[in-house]
Amino acid sequence: MTTMNPAAFAEALGTALVDWLPDRRWFAGGGRTARDVEVVSLAQVGGNGVLAVVAVRFADGVEHYHLPLALRRDAPDAEVIARVGEVGITDGADDPDLPCALFDAMARNLRVSGASFRSEPRSGLVAGRARSSRALGVEQSNTSVVLGERYVLKLFRRLAPGLNPDLEVHRALGLLGSEHVVPVLGAIEGELDGTRTTLGVLHPFLAHAEEGWDLATRSAAPFAARELGEAVAAVHRRLVIAFGAATLDAGELSRELLTRLDAAAPLLHGRGAWAREVFTAVAGLPPVPAQRVHGDLHLGQVLRADGRWLLIDFEGEPSAPVARRRAVHSPLRDVAGVLRSFDYTGSPLAPVWAAEFLRGYADESGIDLDRHRALLTAYELDKAVYEVVYETRNRPDRVHVPLRALRRPDAA
Numbered sequence: 489m490t491t492m493n494p495a496a497f498a499e500a501l502g503t504a505l506v507d508w509l510p511d512r513r514w515f516a517g518g519g520r521t522a523r524d525v526e527v528v529s530l531a532q533v534g535g536n537g538v539l540a541v542v543a544v545r546f547a548d549g550v551e552h553y554h555l556p557l558a559l560r561r562d563a564p565d566a567e568v569i570a571r572v573g574e575v576g577i578t579d580g581a582d583d584p585d586l587p588c589a590l591f592d593a594m595a596r597n598l599r600v601s602g603a604s605f606r607s608e609p610r611s612g613l614v615a616g617r618a619r620s621s622r623a624l625g626v627e628q629s630n631t632s633v634v635l636g637e638r639y640v641l642k643l644f645r646r647l648a649p650g651l652n653p654d655l656e657v658h659r660a661l662g663l664l665g666s667e668h669v670v671p672v673l674g675a676i677e678g679e680l681d682g683t684r685t686t687l688g689v690l691h692p693f694l695a696h697a698e699e700g701w702d703l704a705t706r707s708a709a710p711f712a713a714r715e716l717g718e719a720v721a722a723v724h725r726r727l728v729i730a731f732g733a734a735t736l737d738a739g740e741l742s743r744e745l746l747t748r749l750d751a752a753a754p755l756l757h758g759r760g761a762w763a764r765e766v767f768t769a770v771a772g773l774p775p776v777p778a779q780r781v782h783g784d785l786h787l788g789q790v791l792r793a794d795g796r797w798l799l800i801d802f803e804g805e806p807s808a809p810v811a812r813r814r815a816v817h818s819p820l821r822d823v824a825g826v827l828r829s830f831d832y833t834g835s836p837l838a839p840v841w842a843a844e845f846l847r848g849y850a851d852e853s854g855i856d857l858d859r860h861r862a863l864l865t866a867y868e869l870d871k872a873v874y875e876v877v878y879e880t881r882n883r884p885d886r887v888h889v890p891l892r893a894l895r896r897p898d899a900a
């Protein structure tokens with residue numbers, strides 16, 4: 489970049505991104521056509537790296553994205569997003585050097601124009617200790633890179649101004665000594681709309697961790713569903729200690745559920761009637777205990793490592809505005825998320841796991857789930873409605889799974 493005109497760089501990049509972005513798994517455009525892409529900030533890092541924040545304009549609004557980029561003269565055409573003169577701009581997450589440079593910048597607590605890099609107290613990061621990098625290569629909403637096989641750097645993609653709830657919650661639970669989350673070792677921040685905004689977070693890489701989804705669908709090992717229930721309840725307890733408790737007015741909650749249902753109605757293939765009844769009945773419940781929760785809990789968000797469950801990715805629903813992701817909810821929302829996930833596995837053992845999970849959750853939390861059946865069912869249906877929208881946008885071949893869950897249980 490030093491030898492490149494920033495205006496020419498931004499112009500070439502913005503133009504090329506209109507076509508490049510829609511093919512990225514993490515791009516949340518949902519089939520909409522971007523009218524234009526504007527580069528709103530560029531921070532130079534390492535010898536060949538740039539952290540860019542771009543604004544993508546659609547007919548119905550603007551979304552911001554974070555793009556770690558590498559600049560290389562020898563970049564193969566297939567990897568190049570845009571060329572400025574002889575220099576090819578490529579996705580920095582796949583670059584052999586850029587992620588290591590980001591690690592070193594965190595270890596050194598570096599500040600450059602437009603970005604700051606930080607290591608957490610007592611993280612023990614030492615520059616130069618991460619010499620290799622590889623993209624994790626899993627299906628995800630952001631992009632995670634494994635560094636030196638010891639660390640994992642999650643580069644957030646779609647941005648909302650401010651502290652990312654994933655970093656906020658991991659940090660808070662880590663400080664409380666929770667054994668069900670990985671510690672935060674470092675973070676990267678940029679600026680968006682004049683607000684310090686999280687661009688990345690560094691955790692230890694658990695090389696032998698297995699995802700709950702893989703354990704439930706691909707492994708012959710017994711699934712520790714009861715322990716998962718206990719772990720979720722333990723995390724919920726610590727979330728109350730860290731962020732406090734509240735109550736929700738049942739009438740307001742009912743209206744919120746119905747609003748989400750109405751918004752999704754065109755995608756539900758006429759399957760919304762039972763959910764409507766259940767959501768309407770929520771208005772008659774007593775005030776609902778609420779707190780910060782995970783917000784998008786499913787079996788891909790839990791890892792089994794060294795005989796314990798860890799919860800990851802406290803970012804909430806990727807498409808929700810950040811205020812909603814940080815809002816308090818009933819903890820049963822997370823319980824419902826895991827139940828939906830058991831249903832997604834299609835395993836004949838799913839009902840058994842669900843029962844064990846609920847037993848573990850009830851025992852650890854002291855919540856009598858039988859007394860809260862109506863609310864739990866409402867959250868399961870709300871999650872299924874969310875999933876119909878999510879799958880329609882991202883994986884249309886799976887939309888039948890949540891659609892099936894919206895059918896009244898006694899329906900033929």
Ligand SMILES: Nc1ncnc2c1ncn2[C@@H]1O[C@H](COP(=O)(O)OP(=O)(O)O)[C@@H](O)[C@H]1O
Binds near residue numbers: 628630695789
């Ligand atoms: N500390 C870790 N060690 C090993 N693997 C991890 C770790 N954190 C996350 N992963 C893996 O990375 C995947 C994506 O992480 P996640 O935080 O869910 O990203 P996203 O928000 O992009 O979906 C997870 O499903 C998990 O398999």
Ligand SMILES: O=P(O)(O)O[C@H]1O[C@H](CO)[C@@H](O[C@H]2O[C@H](CO)[C@@H](O)[C@H](O)[C@H]2O)[C@H](O)[C@H]1O
Binds near residue numbers: 629804
């Ligand atoms: O992990 P993310 O934060 O990106 O969550 C989104 O993607 C998930 C899929 O990867 C999606 O989860 C849905 O599919 C899962 C199976 O692939 C299933 O276990 C979940 O229960 C189901 O919700 C999640 O909803 C979405 O927010």
